[in-house]
Amino acid sequence: MSRVRKPKLAVWKFASCDGCQLSLLDCEDELLTFAEVIQIANFPEASRAVIHGKYDISLVEGSITTSHDAERIHKIRRQSKILITIGACATSGGIQALRNFTDVSRYIAMVYANPEYISSLNKSTPIRDHVYVDFELHGCPINKYQLIEVCSALLHGRAPVTPSHSVCMECKRKGNVCVMVAHGTPCLGPVTHAGCDALCPSYNRGCFGCYGPKETPQTASLAKRWKEIGATNNDVVRAFRGFYAYAEPFRKESEAHEDE
């Protein structure tokens, strides 16, 4: 391993809160080993040093919200052998995709004193809508262990273990009691992608859907049940319109209840 050239890794930021990059910095115990096996060539959140050239792995955080960024992502794609998007913003448009449901100029006018200086696209879109993405790692923020797992899997040529089944499976393997059945707490677990180790249900909270839709999500059935246990249309809209608001299954479900 040591004789081989270390793969070059770059981290890129688009419209985001930097939380996913921080997950990487958060890998305190593993960071040194990480640096042993990977050359971190570009990681603005960690260091200003930049090594140019072709990157073996690019981690992309954030969504595309400006025309400048829509250009920039193509450059990055050209420089990257493997491009991995990390987090809700990069994989689905993020919380800022709430603008996609309304007229963005309204927000701009509300927030900025001189809206004429703001140049922004109407929609916040995932990286996948712009360039080919090799792998998507979900979460808001991503789970650091999953990030290490993906990098480790890539380095050693195996398939990453990041199952796309429900949060319920992690929740029940952990031995948690179902908060929805036992406490009547609305929970998005049954339609949400695993990866957080069932964080919220482990503390008796309902799942917020931070990891986005799971494989084959049956959101309509869950929404129906939520209402049976007391949720309003507005509750359902707000639940699905969170960090993964613009992910297709969640978007459709929120829109279905908005009209009612």
Place this chain on the structure above:
Amino acid sequence: METKSKKQRILPAGEFNVFLRVLQDAGYETIGPTVQDRTIVYDTIVSSSDLPAGWTDEQAAGSYEIRKTGKSLLFDFNVGPHAWKKYLHRADLLLWRAKTNGSGFSIQEEDDSPSKKAFIGVRACEVAAIQKQDKIFLKSQFTDSAYQKRRANTLIVAVNCTKAGGNCFCASMNTGPSVLSGFDFALTEILDDKRHFFVVEHGSKLAEELLNKMPKLEEASAKECALVREKMNEVSENMGKEVDTKDIKQLFYDHYDDHIWDEIATRCMNCANCTMVCPTCFCTTMEDVTNLTGTEAERWRRWDSCFTMDFSYIHGGSVRPSDSTRYRHWITHKFAAWHDQFEESGCVGCGRCITWCPVGIDVTKEIKNLRKSKATV
């Protein structure tokens, strides 16, 4: 309960701690029902004060609640969200580790020496479930060594249900409400105006030895034994649910193409909760992981579910990509294919899949619907 030649004895409820002590002194960690997070779950118990005295549960499709009864009964409830499989057939199990030394590698079996555990309050359906998993892991062509070690270190203190839950149908599945085999101890809790006691039956040599370590327990009278029988008949009559099991295997095999599966798929979220809480569901997946430097690898075995896409993945895709066929696979396996595989049903009638389905899909109702539906072959 059928009266066997074995003597039944009376354990006053006040002496339940003495009983627990005997088990603990014999080296067993005692595990039983406790109240946690507004549910009754299995956990380590030290004394009878850890038991849910005065609590009962109310279960319906997709709902579970506990409430105070005002009585002092210790086991006045049915089964909770956890099956005993969490102790015997672990949700996450490290099978082995491997290390590389350049070109080669060596594999080290995980040293796994489980402690002795006494399961307190195992219900008839749960004993049946353990026996079904025994059949898979111990009595088929291959033995599962991790399960075997745990099972060999397990003592079963069964408790007959003296109340039937809203989602119970063990009577239909012929697994309860009375515990008839597969136990070390079988207790029936009785509370009348004057007395609160357990009728105790032992079902193993080990249990007999342990009983002998107790202060002498009086023998149950014919009247007391009759009281137990009466109670059990009453429970049997009051099952919350029912399944007609006549020709049930063929019923499923005749309905592979039924439209009913598509309808269920509009409700079923394929979240896999039913399979996680089911005490007989045994499926697992293997996960191979490495450290970052690639010098160490591990293989983990974890509970898996036939509701996931990966479960039936062969190169090219999932064999059962439709939600409808994944539900169909699960229920058909449980009620039909299991008969072909293990010569019995895979369902014990505990009702957990009904209670813990977040949207309350009720297998007993679906089976009724299936019976009404015309076979489309």
Place this chain on the structure above:
Amino acid sequence: MSNHNGNPMLPESFSVKRIKNETDDTFTVELQPSKKVLDLSFEAGQFNMLYIFGVGEIPISISGDPCSTDSLVHTTRVVGTVTKAMRKLHVGDLIGVRGPFGNPWPVEEAKGKDVVLIAGGIGLAPIRPVINYIISNRNKFENVVVLYGTRTPKDILYAKEIKFWEKKHRIQTFVTVDRAIGEWEGNVGVVTKLVARTPFDPKNAIAMACGPEVMMRFTVRELQKRGIANSSIYVSTERNMKCGIGHCGHCQFGAEFVCKDGPVFRYDKIAHLFDVWEV
């Protein structure tokens, strides 16, 4: 293999003795036990679980000769991460092996009968042990025919060996490809087409088929047209095998565990499943 006496979930260590490319995307790897002396006997049709360090484990059928078991022979195609890693192995590299598992082809029952072997694509690999067995016991079998269909002439497995089957061992072999470009002089068309004109006596024949599920469905129909009984047809099925011992549940095909009740099934036992959608 001695493996079964211990923990069947624990891989035995083997080393790569030889590795050879068969076609653009298939290769054969030959393995020998790295430390202990192991009994390497297997029955034609069985499979092993092969583990590549740090990458993962997959089921691969044994494609060697059951009558000469001084090494383990596996032919496979590069389709996933494990096979990709396997192809990069060098002589002497270690590999983990669990097995052999599964229900074999009915070679004993086929004695004294005509034998029709039908393979599609990589499906020839699990059939090859039957052919090897027949070669070692040629006079115990009547007319033996191999029908082999593959994508293009470039994808023909064991191309050199196939020629000897016919020449030296009286095993008539018909190869057909789905698409031919260039010099190909042989058959073009699907393998099922060959069944109609294959020389065998349907009343005293055993057919064994291995290939993609669609191919086998149509193969079975052609065999039935020839009048061979369902109980004389054997097929090898593919499912997601993880444990190999019927404990993990992944490979269920109706009530069957493909890993231990299969992969080889007598057709009449699973005929009802062949027509079920997404079973």
Place this chain on the structure above:
Amino acid sequence: MDTLERFLADHKFLEEMKPEFIEQIVGCASNVHFSSGDIICREGRDADKFYFIRDGKVALDIHMPQKGSISIMTLDSDSVLGWSWLFPPYRWQFNARAKTEVSAIAIEGACLRAKCINDHEFGYEILKRFSRILAERLQLTRLQLMDVYSANG
């Protein structure tokens, strides 16, 4: 004539056909022979004949600009080559090339069509048998299309 009739009666395609029908076909038939490599018909040319292959192997191929000649099917002894004679504009859709020595019986298309029009019972019998072959070939083609051996399943 006598041998032609016997050859035809022996051919799988005409299995169990009434002798008087076979006689009608004989009226349009002639013995032909091709050497290995001979072009039997060419794509786009008039399909004035079809063939009962008695012995030998024929490949159907089509020319593709970058790839050259692609063989899509081979026909063996006892098969029928060609149905373009049945439908307007009566043009060959593929090239057919003898892969081995081939002996066959050629049937004049126009001749047989005329007989089918005159005798509908005969015409129905011919169409029925051709339809079956068409259905079989369609089925085989569908299977080929599925590309079942490809790496993506």
